[in-house]
Amino acid sequence: AQSVTQPDIHITVSEGASLELRCNYSYGATPYLFWYVQSPGQGLQLLLKYFSGDTLVQGIKGFEAEFKRSQSSFNLRKPSVHWSDAAEYFCAVGSGYSSASKIIFGSGTRLSIRP
């Protein structure tokens, strides 16, 4: 069965510092992977997605993620965070091969920014 793990519940980084949020997935075939961001009391916004091809994916707001099959990981990175990046980040995995497929979300990582 598909699953996704975000091992960090809460991360605090200083403004201007680099960021890496971890995501590990479990799926037998090639997955398709997503990162979403959620501001407090809001819906989820898609940051980026990986379906195939180049394993380094560029997204909105200066984020990128790298798919590493050997490590079953899809970590999200940003070279320099801004105070507005404070939010909850969700990694998600889906199979995309059948009409009954679903997307499974991780439990999220809350990002705080230190001034």
Place this chain on the structure above:
Amino acid sequence: DGGITQSPKYLFRKEGQNVTLSCEQNLNHDAMYWYRQDPGQGLRLIYYSQIVNDFQKGDIAEGYSVSREKKESFPLTVTSAQKNPTAFYLCASSTKLGGRTDTQYFGPGTRLTVL
């Protein structure tokens, strides 16, 4: 502007009452979804629908009901049978359930509180 709207933003319900959450999309998407989000947890799938007049249970369908009479609308009813309904409810839609390039887009959410 195309998007997903959910109403109301906040909803209060007395115990024993049914309540219906609205979700409308003008993206011409075929598939629609309802998720429940609790603090510190990821999103859990309640129901999903691939086409009009068809829907399937997700992982936590007990105490909930849905209908899909129109392509653009997918209302969720939280019934009195739902034992712990206080949560944040998110509606999403995608072009095609399970497609390889399927991506879910989310509405702003409804926060339901049972008094």
